[in-house]
Amino acid sequence: MFAYLVKRVLSGIVVLFLVSLSIFLLFWFGPSEPAQSICDRETSNRCTPERLEVFRETLGFNNPWYQEYGTFIDGVFTGREIKFSKNTKVYDCEAPCLGISYRTKQDVFDEMKTRMPATLSVALGGATLYLLLGIPIGVAAAKRRGTLADKALVSSFLAISSIPYYLFALLAWLFVTINLQVPVISDTGYFPITDNPGKWASGMLLAWIALGIFGCTQYTRYSRGSMVEVLSEDYIRTAKAKGLPNRTVIYKHGLRSALVPVVTIFGIDFGTLLAGTIFTERIFDIEGIGLWGLEAVYQKDLPVVSATALFGAAILITSNLIVDVIYSVLDPRVRLS
């Protein structure tokens, strides 16, 4: 088990390295030049070829790409100093240095830390809600498979999940905050939980509900399907033939097996949520990782884009590892090696 974890972590680090390299190369050899956009911004759109050349030189775009990538990697471990132009100030970027935002001139790692709680709040709340709703509804539907209630539920949930999520979230927001002007939850946004838990909750609530309802339709489908399959297994028949009460058959013998595939999907979903939910953050005005990454792409803010991508990859690798560990706990036949 320990050796397995070490192996997975090592291979995860290799993946992160490859992700960072590919993003770096994408920008370096990409069609638009990052130096150009910085030059435009810094000179208020009066970027002359001479000025551009200065930016190129100081930002290192005139060096070979591998030298600059080396500098970047070196900075991650030891920190480095970053200068945008000859006469501007020197930014001291401490390890782990992911760079300085071209746009805001903030240390990227520090900014990520300040934005993390918002994204984490959205993800945790939304995921909890959709698991708590989706799995019990799915199990209940599986128990009543083929009945009118089951059919009505399946088709109505299918209808909801066929609406694009951004539209669904936008409509929810418009309806609740503009039309109905529901007190408490109308005021969306992120407020640190340490300052005011009540305000934190009320600011998040609408985002949670949107994510929760939408995710719940999917998780109902997954867990219903998985449960229906498990209920036709031989060992369920054995459990019934032993004379066990229905409750025990369904929850002790059925649910534990049915959860295995659901956990797999959840691992990936939750990773995606943590890496930033662009629509949710945009619509409900939450200053999280997703929104930050989106803006950085618009602004060709290389350090921020690569930081968010790396962060996303790291989260996915970690959540996959956690899923595998949960797997081995749920199913004794799975041995991590």
Added chain:
Amino acid sequence: MDDPLLVVEDLTVQFPTEDGVVTAVSNLSYQVELGKTLGIVGESGSGKSVSSMAVLGLHDARSARITGSIRVRGTEVVGMSEAKLRKLRGNEIAMIFQDALAALHPFYRVGGQLAEAYRVHHPSASKRDARRKAIEMLDRVGIPKPDRRVDDFPHQFSGGMRQRAMIAMGLINDPSLLIADEPTTALDVTVQAQILDLLQDLQREFNSAVIIITHDLGVIAEMADDVLVMYAGRAVEYGPCKEIMVHPEMPYTWGLLSSVPDVTSDTSARMIPIPGNPPSLLSPPTGCAFHPRCVHRDKVPGDLCSTTLPELIPGGRGPQHLKRCHLSNSDAIYEAEVLPEIAPDLVEEP
């Protein structure tokens, strides 16, 4: 004389589907006494498993229509409430299944699954008692070092040991009826022999009634006191085992006997298949369900076979031996035509 332990009368099990009603079992009647073994033989789709599941009330009331009567010690099971059925299942009647790897829960320890079966019918038993009972039963079915193996998961057992554990679980509450659904089909032949021996020993010890469901006539011949041959949901031949094996009266039974080679008979014996395929249960053939595959139909006058369902009645060999066939002199046909082809060594010189 007391009533037999299990009396099944006129049992019909139907499953409504989108394509129509599947009649899996039609008007089935049989009985089993304590200490006796009934062998039910038939191919896939013959209704042998479906009818036995009905004895435990295991069919979902929403998807199955069950009529007729199943009485266990005189108590009617058809239509019994779920709560009462639960008291019966695993307690009075236990069932063991073909593929023990699939039939045991992969996530729970073998001992835990046995203890669970014990405690559900002995609510006052402590966890420790149940565990002790589980170890005792594992020991009883011949699992070495039961006090250690009790904490293994099913996948850590070999195929034969898993089937032993399954039997231990079935017998943990000392049931009066044990239904074994293809208990040895997934096993190797030497392990099969071990399991069959074990079942016989245990039956003697517990004096329980056993129903053994299989497609293997050899298993039936070795284990059963009575035999019920099923085809397309109906009993087609029913009687004492030895009688049916030596003097089969129904061409389907002949077909089964001539389809299986054995390891001892004369090598000039022919293997004669039954032509065609088993019928669809959605629209079974009219008359005798076996008539489209029956190679002896030409001996029945007219189109009786395709128009009229024969009754399950005594043929020419006494009241115990029932057959569902229009052939009037079937015993003679078997002796004169079938036996010389499939077992020339058993034909007595005139």
Added chain:
Amino acid sequence: MASMSPEQGSGDMAAYQATDTPEPESDVPSFADVAEHGHAASELDPDAEPVLTVENLRMYFPVRSPGLIRRKIGDVQAVDGISFEVPKGGSLGLVGESGCGKSTTGRLITRLYKPTGGSMQFEGVDLAKLSNRELKPLRRNVQMIFQDPYTSLNPRQTVGAIVSAPLQVHNILPRNQIKRRVQELLEVVGLSPEHYNRYPNEFSGGQRQRIGIARALTLNPKLLVADEPVSALDVSIQAQVINLLQDIQQEFGVAFLFIAHDLAVVRHFCPEVAVMYLGKIVEIGDRDSIYSNAHHPYTQALLSAVPDVKQAVTGERRERIRLTGDVPSPIDPPSGCRFRTRCPIAQEICARHEPPLLQIGKRHKVACHFPGRLGEHPREPFTARLLGVDAEGQPDPGSSPATDLVEQPGYADTWFDLDAKTIGRA
């Protein structure tokens, strides 16, 4: 090359042809028709040349340690030095319980695996040594029939596509002739040419197995490896398929390596049988030698374990030999004789030395230190002198071990006659 025309193939099999539509009334054959098409057990042609000669075939699957560096810590010795011959147009049965290596052997011969060692001579070529590219032209000669007719056919391909795939891969027929050829084959196996455009799920298990057989026949193979070809089928259908295979063998002279756990089916289909246990052949011989004159305690135990209809009802039930315990792990097989841990007659020598496969009859070899009929096993190890050891298996300085105990495929002209205690000659 034998060609298969519909006239040759279909007539014989029409009697028990399976169709998925109810047959018209008049098509049901009478018992006499059906009985005529039923086959007695296949017979041995003692003079047939071998089509396949397997010598000292071995297949080890490496076992790796868990952890960071996955060191090789051992081998699963799935097949460990077996030798046999399959005669031209004949059939050899391989029997044994799960894990004995019989299926691995089949997969080695069709080269689904590359053997760890040994040779497989097929028409003068050693199949074991060839690369995959060199094998391709030879693959058409050795085809396989699989056990499970449900998973071995691609559900998204039509019957026509499945059966014609080998023709297309090997580029044998011009495209416009493929369809006709496939339809011929469908008739040969007792299906109808109209089934060409149907999908496997429209067929019953027995019919699917016929499709699998048609696919295997497409390239006119000289050897068919049939791995449990009937064990997934219903009893009444098993007999149909076995009869079909016997017809095919008679008509096209194809040889079979018939792998099965069902001793009765093997007895019916194969005039020669090899019994395997934990990767080794423990006894090999013609039908009578194995089924009526078995000298190995494992073969005897296997035979006595088969439930037998006739014996059970006539009351002459043999006493079953109870084998205790389970088959040991092939990663760490027992020393000496691999069967000794479950053997009712094992002695000390069995743990020390592996018994050589000795020829004890014209077509009969057995690998046991105490070979004998049931209840007549000798007290003293028969092999001790040959191995140069005493009765306990300790080295015996006074004796001279025999040097020619290497396992050979086929049979020699001289053998150890155990009854007469002499050397027997052909």
